[in-house]
Amino acid sequence: MNLEEFKQKLSNIFSTFKKDKEVLSVDELKIKYLGRKSEFVSMLRLIGTLPISERKEAGKIANEFKNKIEKLLEKLESENNQPKNYNLDVTLPGKKVPVGHMHITTQTIREVADIFKKLGFYQVRYPEVEWDYYAFTALNFPEDHPARDEWETFFIDSKPINSKYGARILTPHTSSGQVREMEKRKPPIRMINISRVYRRQMSVRHLMNFYQFEGLVIDKNINIGHLKGILDFFVKKFIGPDTKYRIRPYHFPFTEPSFEVDVWLGKENKMAKDGWLEIGGAGMVHPNVLRAGGIDPNEYSGYAFGWGIERNKLSIGGINLEDIRILYQTDIRFLEQF
Amino acid sequence: MNVNIPFSWLKEFLKTERTAEELAKLLPLHGPQVEKITKNELLNDDVFEIEITPNRIDMASVVGIAREASAITGDKFLFSEPNLNFPNNQKYELSINIENTEKCYRYCAIIIDNVEVTKSPTWLSKRLEALGHNSINLLVDISNYVLIELGYPTHVFDYEKIAGSQIIVRNAKNGEKITTLDGDVKELNENDLVIADREKPIAIAGVKGGINTAVDANTKIVVIEAASFEPYSIRKTARRLDLHTDAASYFEKGLSPISAKVASLRVAELITQNTNSQIASNLIDVTTIDTTLRKINFNPNLNERLLGVNITTQESKEILEKLGFECLINDNKILEVTVPFFRNDIWHDYDLVEEIARIYGYQNIPSKNLDGEIPNVEDDxxxxxxxxxxxxxxxxxxxxxxxxxxxxxxxxxxxxxxxxxxxxxxxxxxxxxxxxxxxxxxxxxxxxxxxxxxxxxxxxxxxxxxxxxxxxxxxxxxxxxxxxxxxxxxxxxxxxxxxxxxxxxxxxxxxxxxxxxxxxxxxxxxxxxxxxxxxxxxxxxxxxxxxxxxxxxxxxxxxxxxxxxxxxxxxxxxxxITKSFKPISKFPPAIRDYSFIVKENLLWNDLKNEVVNVSKLITNVELIDIYTGKGIEKGYKSVTLRVFFQDPNKTLTDEEVEEITSKIIKRLSDKFSATLRT
The missing domain is CATH 3.30.930.10 (Bira Bifunctional Protein; Domain 2)
Incomplete structure (x- = not known):
């Protein structure tokens, strides 16, 4: 046999392959044309009988032939591939992964903290069981003044147990953190204190413990304009971009001037009074409070605001919670809704 | 505390063309917190419900709101002191002796005779009833009426029941008792202040009158009392005796002694206008404290410092004068401000800033961004x-x-x-x-x-x-x-x-x-x-x-x-906890599961530690299953564990893993008599 005959032979095999591929399966074709007993394999053995000068060329041709067949077989295989049947029911419910729920109070605390952190505030927390001194005296509440009644306080001691700090109470407001913060560091101060506070009250609108957040800014040249700037930012972020608010003069012993802030929620809102929701108090820090914190009121000025977490959140969001006592009643059917 | 103010009554002291709604919208932005307006059927009138903060007891009356509303709106304030004709000679004797001058600042009294204790005229009883007070008789009703109108408590005694024609303001004696107008017997102590006659207490000062000197159907001569007391003492007594009366709630917030006189005049005026009675004494007036008005020097630069807007000396003066302050501008553009008698909440220059700010209007102060240094403080x-x-x-x-x-x-x-x-x-x-x-x-x-x-x-x-x-x-x-x-x-x-x-x-x-x-x-x-x-x-x-x-x-x-x-x-x-990178082995671990039969009370931790200690090539041991029951003898359990073998330097051969496995089996057999379950 010479190279020409070798070529011819392979070409003949390819012709029969083309006919066979219409009738045989891929596996059968593989065995017949490339298997150990195939004509092709026996031809490979014949290469050794060719003249030495032609063997290399013959090997190359044989390889090309093999590649060609393999490619065609691959193609056939992919064309003929039958789908496997997994019996998949895509409408079955997904496997249950337990869903955890963060308490709405936690969610709101974080929401508030995040708003203020954008403005360079840092978050702190001060004692809930507090000295009368920090909750009242240092905040410029006169001794035994009727103003103290408005705060409806829980007491631990019936009389002072410390000559400077007085009796222990459950703090009725986060404002008790003001003088503590001033004692801790010098201005500039930009604190947001979010803590649990206590009032001697319990109704559909009042909780005996709830959370407040207190902002305190002390620096040189701070004025009410800056406080209004913060208000603009906060009400827009917390309630909505078009929120209107108003400032009403009010009285707090620890701020001067003092006022309350109302936001407009619309007449149909049940939690609001005539459309206005009172979100909390604010004002310029009273000089006596600055002095109690060791800060010279002639050098520095500051503002403070203290607002409730839960009631404000529940009033604005369309949550429709008319009895807020459920917040602390650990009823899973409530907790799982948030 | 909240007060209810009928619009028509307010208009007796405020000349205004505004509607009730307009006022209700405007006032809260500058002062009085109008919470709501209700239509009152009895009066056919709008009634404002207004919250009074503890520092502004001077506003807790029709006149107080009218005065404030006048400053806010610019509408005219119409109040003037009653002008009464006092007789030339004292027809009845009455001595007033203030023993405790610390707790009683002033005592004003007027005697009226030929009174008739009748029912009140309709206009009067209607107003009281509309505001939740029962109409009792003309004299009591007038005292209540004046409280609502002027915000000052007064009391009316039957003159003929006052022993010795003496009024003594003194400390109660320990254990001394008084029966109040409501018939309750209250035991007093030396911290309580009483109004007494020569023999007995006739009223708990500033809190409640006694039954022993109350006016009745036979009363002909009365003494009108308008006094002024130290607030904390009133508060303590009212709390201890659980007598939270209207009078106490006013006095405990600190009323000006100056107002006492006007209140007594107004009661006398109303009594003489509504019965055929006559004023039968001078205004008997004993004052124990200095009532000179406070003066504050005010530098209007403070406005800019706290409010961020420049409100000039002249503007400040105009605002303060509307609120009843008297102002003089001195050479250095400093205001010399005299605080009106009714404002017990104004003591310092920064208090004046608040007055100026609220009338100026917070809505007129522009917002600013914080521009100072951001504190370098971490969150808690x-x-x-x-x-x-x-x-x-x-x-x-x-x-x-x-x-x-x-x-x-x-x-x-x-x-x-x-x-x-x-x-x-x-x-x-x-x-x-x-x-x-x-x-x-x-x-x-x-x-x-x-x-x-x-x-x-x-x-x-x-x-x-x-x-x-x-x-x-x-x-x-x-x-x-x-x-x-x-x-x-x-x-x-x-x-x-x-x-x-x-x-x-x-x-x-x-x-x-x-x-x-x-x-x-x-x-x-x-x-x-x-x-x-x-x-x-x-x-x-x-x-x-x-x-x-x-x-x-x-x-x-x-x-x-x-x-x-x-x-x-x-x-x-x-x-x-500090995180550091641990090199990742290039070679896959060999993983084998074994089930051992062990005593039921063997703790997992003990078993696991034994296995881990067999070889350094054991990198992890996990629990797969614990089984008791069929096929396992009582008192025993089958524990299936999964062991991970890994060498950081090569892939372990089956033979190497088998070798360690035999060690595990031997160790557990020696230690716990465990047998491999096959």
């Missing part, structure tokens, strides 16, 4: 950790609860806590809430009790404060973490809760080999079903299954497993 570290831990726990399917900080005796009882170990509130809202809690476990127990009928399975956590008392000091107040679940198999729920703990620790890269649970009994858990939780030789909390006794007592149907961890201790451990 514990709060940050709380946020991270909450995220992890919620992420693995736990629901967060918030509970009230206070607990009652029941919680102490199931926890075995003595009352001395908790902080007690002296004025709790109810006994269920009288202690500050020192743990979260009892609250969790109650949560499961309250919820188990509604949900099949509860996976809960709470991360909130607890309070550990310290003598004569504030308590240790720190966050506690509790995780809990319920179910029908104690071992299973125990492992679920432990699983949450391990997941949490894993998340923060704590090596779980450092977590050790040691059996230790704690209430409210079942004996031998609770353990201390140790990490790195630090005791950080406990875990256990709620005891049968507590379950029966509360009617709990399913087992509850609760864990409690001191969050500060946990944070201290998490803070110390």
């Amino acid at each position: 570290e514990i709060i940050e950790w709380e946020n991270s831990v909450r995220d992890v726990l919620v992420g693995c399917g736990l629901t967060e609860q918030f509970s009230v900080s206070m607990v009652g005796d029941k919680a102490l009882e199931i926890m075995g806590i003595e009352p001395s170990e908790v902080l007690e509130i002296i004025n709790p809202l109810s006994v269920e809430y009288k202690y500050m809690r020192r743990e979260l476990i009892s609250t969790m127990v109650f949560t499961f009790k309250n919820n188990e009928d509604y949900v099949e399975k509860l996976n809960l956590f709470e991360l909130n404060m607890v309070y550990h008392p310290k003598e004569n000091d504030l308590p240790d107040e720190f966050p506690m973490l509790s995780i809990a679940t319920n179910g029908r198999n104690p071992q299973e729920i125990f492992l679920e809760v432990k699983g949450y703990l391990e997941y949490l620790l894993n998340k923060f890269d704590v090596n779980l080999d450092d977590l050790i649970l040691k059996l230790n009994d704690h209430l409210p858990f079942e004996k031998n079903a609770s353990a201390d939780i140790w990490i790195n030789n630090e005791l950080i909390g406990k875990i256990g299954i709620v005891s049968d006794i507590v379950m029966k007592e509360l009617g709990l149907k399913k087992y509850v497993c609760i864990l409690e961890i001191n969050f500060l201790k946990l944070v201290n451990i998490l803070k110390e």
Whole structure:
């Protein structure tokens, strides 16, 4: 046999392959044309009988032939591939992964903290069981003044147990953190204190413990304009971009001037009074409070605001919670809704 | 305190064309907090309900609101002092002696004779009734009417019942008794101030009149009293005697002695106008304190400093004058301000800034951004950790609860806590809430009790404060973490809760080999079903299954497993974790599962440690299954474990793994008489 005959032979095999591929399966074709007993394999053995000068060329041709067949077989295989049947029911419910729920109070605390952190505030927390001194005296509440009644306080001691700090109470407001913060560091101060506070009250609108957040800014040249700037930012972020608010003069012993802030929620809102929701108090820090914190009121000025977490959140969001006592009643059917 | 002001009455003192709605919208922006307007049927009039802050008792009257509204709106204030004709000679004798001049600042009295104690005319009784006062008789009604109109309490005595025609303002004697107008007998002490005659107390000063000198159908001659008292003393007496009268609530907030005179004149005017009676004395007036008006020097630069807007000296002067202040501008553009007598809340220059600001209008002050240096202060570290831990726990399917900080005796009882170990509130809202809690476990127990009928399975956590008392000091107040679940198999729920703990620790890269649970009994858990939780030789909390006794007592149907961890201790451990890169082996591990039959009481930890110690090439041992029952002898169990073999430098051959396997089998056989299950 010479190279020409070798070529011819392979070409003949390819012709029969083309006919066979219409009738045989891929596996059968593989065995017949490339298997150990195939004509092709026996031809490979014949290469050794060719003249030495032609063997290399013959090997190359044989390889090309093999590649060609393999490619065609691959193609056939992919064309003929039958789908496997997994019996998949895509409408079955997904496997249950337990869903955890963060308490709405936690969610709101974080929401508030995040708003203020954008403005360079840092978050702190001060004692809930507090000295009368920090909750009242240092905040410029006169001794035994009727103003103290408005705060409806829980007491631990019936009389002072410390000559400077007085009796222990459950703090009725986060404002008790003001003088503590001033004692801790010098201005500039930009604190947001979010803590649990206590009032001697319990109704559909009042909780005996709830959370407040207190902002305190002390620096040189701070004025009410800056406080209004913060208000603009906060009400827009917390309630909505078009929120209107108003400032009403009010009285707090620890701020001067003092006022309350109302936001407009619309007449149909049940939690609001005539459309206005009172979100909390604010004002310029009273000089006596600055002095109690060791800060010279002639050098520095500051503002403070203290607002409730839960009631404000529940009033604005369309949550429709008319009895807020459920917040602390650990009823899973409530907790799982948030 | 709130006051109700009929619009028509207000208009007697305020010349205004505005509607009630217009006023209600405008006033709150500058001062009086109009909460709502209601239509009153009886008067056919709008009535404003206005909140009065404790510093502005001067506004708690029709005239007070009219004065304030006039300053805000510019509408004319119409009030003028009554002009009465006093007789030339004193027809009746009345001596006034103020013994305690510290507590009584002034005493004004006017005697009127030929009075008739009749019913009030309709216009008067209607106004009172519309505002919630019963009409009693003309004299009492007039006193009430003047209180509403002028905001000053007065009293009317029957002159002929005053023994010795003497009025003495003195301290009560300890044990002295008085029967009030309502018929209640009150026992007084030396801290109470009384109005007395020669023989007996006839009124509790500033609080309530006595029945012994009350006007009645036969009264012909009366004494009108308008006095001024030290506020704190009034407040103390009213509280102690539980007599929260209108008079006391006004006096305790500090009324100006100057107003007393006008009040007495107005009562006298109304009595003489409405009966055929005559004024039968001079204005008897004893004053014990200096009533000179306060002066404050005011530099209007303070406006700019606190408000951020420049309000000039002239503008400041105009605003203050509208509010009744007298102002002089001196050479340095400083205002010399005289505070009107009725304003007991204005003492300093910054108080004046507030007056100017509110009339100027907060809405007219422009907003500014903070432009100062941003403080270089980190957030409270514990709060940050709380946020991270909450995220992890919620992420693995736990629901967060918030509970009230206070607990009652029941919680102490199931926890075995003595009352001395908790902080007690002296004025709790109810006994269920009288202690500050020192743990979260009892609250969790109650949560499961309250919820188990509604949900099949509860996976809960709470991360909130607890309070550990310290003598004569504030308590240790720190966050506690509790995780809990319920179910029908104690071992299973125990492992679920432990699983949450391990997941949490894993998340923060704590090596779980450092977590050790040691059996230790704690209430409210079942004996031998609770353990201390140790990490790195630090005791950080406990875990256990709620005891049968507590379950029966509360009617709990399913087992509850609760864990409690001191969050500060946990944070201290998490803070110390540093992450470093460990080289990744290029060679795959060989993994083999074995089942051993061992004694039923063999602890997993002991078994595992033995296996780990067999060879350095064993990198991990995991529990696959524990089986007892068919095919396993009683008192024994089959433990299936999965062992990971890995050499950092090469792929282990089957022969090498077989060699270690034989060692494992031998070691467990020697140590625990364990046999390989085939």
